Amino acid sequence: MSVPRLVVRNCEVGGRSGLDVVVEGDRVATVSRPPERASPSAEVDIDAGGGALLPGLHDHHLHLFAEAARRSSVSCGPPDVVDQASLARVLRATGRGLRPGEWLRGVAYDSRRAGPLDRTRLDAAVQDRPVRVKDRTGLSWTLNTEGLRVTGLESRFADGVLIGEDRLLQEVAPAARPDLGGVATTLCRYGITGVTDTTPANTAADLEHMRSVAVRARAMAGPEEPEVPGVTLRTLKLVLREDDADVEDAATTIEKAHDAGWSVAVHAVTRAETVAAVAAFAQAGTSAGDRVEHASVLPAETVPVIADLGLTIVTHPDFVARRGDVYLADADPADRECLYRLRTLLDAGVALGAGSDAPVGDLDPWSAMRAAVSRTGPDEIVLGAVERLSPEQALRLFLGPAAHPGGPVRAVRRGALADLCLLHEPWAAARRRVDADLVRATIVGGDVAWEA
Structure with missing residues (x-):
């Protein structure tokens, strides 16, 4: 034996x-x-x-390579950077330790605190090397003039702002794929044994590399990418943006994905985006595995529709703990009671899972559980007490299967x-x-x- x-x-x-x-x-x-x-x-x-x-535990929404890259990047968010002067100071200090011509990479820039960012403002900070800075949402990069010059993108992006162009930037300014070992160690330290990488620009090569991590990695990638057995999650990531959210186009994309045997995960943060996402699913119909990512502002009238459609919500309770004061200061008063709903969704019978959204959020799921239980932000501010969960409900947010967040524990x-x-x-x-x-x-x- x-x-x-x-x-x-x-x-x-x-x-x-x-x-x-x-x-x-x-x-x-x-x-x-x-x-x-x-x-x-x-x-x-x-x-x-x-x-x-x-x-x-399973983190149902993160970005592995971006989290690994963050660890070797300069933080351009609060408290280090709160205005243009502090941005220049941080970037110049880091740049002094780099080789001539080497890229300077910044992350977590918060335009609400430090003001809008474009090539001109980056040039005012650093001109003698290529610089790229990612905003706190992870959706956009800003390049300085030297960065635009070496990539050949100056004529296409005159202001230096690239939104949703991660794959293009990787093509024109290839960077070595960051080592995931440190990220995996942190995940294991938190009791996390599985993750879902929701980066829409993932390639088959990225997914192959994810096999090397010490946890079970599942990942979204475009249907045009060859599937990687055991890693590819047949879920199409669709990003909606408030300024150009088109329900008809989104519904068409969802229908085509369903016809190909794929489910769809729609990135929706603002009120307008979440309403558009729900409307698109209502028009296209839903399939097993369909989900809305973030659902940061979720109006009450959408909750019963989400429940009827059988949609899953994957959200981020820890954002209340880390940014509750900012939400209270900046959010429309009508949106405050709609922020990062939890109990309302569970009570309506909606499948609910949670993720860190690292590197935007912190990898620690226990912090997210505490936030789900207390709904307490900085300075002990309580945000949405009616959305509080029990510790057991908070734990279950991380115990659903990779393909079915909020499903059978x-x-x-x-x-x-x-x-x-x-x-x-x-x-x-x-x-x-x-x-x-x-x-x-x-x-x-x-x-x-x-x-x-």
Whole structure:
């Protein structure tokens, strides 16, 4: 008889304490109480000390390569950059350490705090090397004149602003694909065993590279890209923008994707965008796996329509904790009660999942869970108390399958993939503080990927 790969002893599973979980290969072989069935010795033996053993968490919306690149880029957002003078100071300081002609890459620029950005303003900061700065939403780049010159884009983008042109920029200014190892380590430290990369410009080569990460990566890519088995999520990413959201065009795109056997994920942030997204799905019809990403401002009248259509919402509770003060200051008063809805959607029977939206947001899912429970932002500002969830509901936002966020919760049971998150404490204690330091070990496919 072969020796099991892993045994986690004396753990809590689904509220039942004192259990042993045996893993053989990449699957859970048994979940039992020792007096009922003595657990064999194993290659790896972990005494859980009564800690809860959960299914591994899944981040349903992030951007792996952008998060990896952020770690080697200069932060151009608050508190480092709050105006044009601080932008110039940060960029010049970083530029002094680079080789002549080397690109200077900035991220997280917040135009609401530091003012609009174009090539002229970037030129005022740095002229002697190519510079590109991504805005905080991750949707647009701004290049200085030197950056436009070396890419040959000056005639096409006179103001230096490129919206939704990540693939073009990669073609004209190729950059080495950033290493994902550091990102994977962080994910494992948080108990995350799977992610969904929702970058619309992903290529088949990008998806192949995602195989190397220590977590299970699924990713969206265009239907024109060759599918990568085990990675490609047959979901088309469609980005709506308030200034040119066309319901007819969006509905046509959705219909074509459905005809090809693909589901559709629509990026919609503002009120106008979410209303247009729902209207487009209502016109085109829905298919299993269809979802709205972000749904940052979701008017009450759209909720029953979303429920009737069977749409999934993937949202970001942590944005309330990190930006609640900004939302209160900048959002239209009519939109404040519509921000990042949670309980309203669950009560209506809408499938609801959550993601970090890294690098726009932080990878920490436990912070997002706390925000979903408290709805508390900076300076203890409460934003949308009626949307508060219980700790169990908040946890479930990260326990749905990759292809069905908010769907049936994955469980630690015989035959399930051995993607697991072991906590230091039983859930009854953990639910009182919901913090990343609760994670004791992360197991992916039966292998211990991280241990405290």
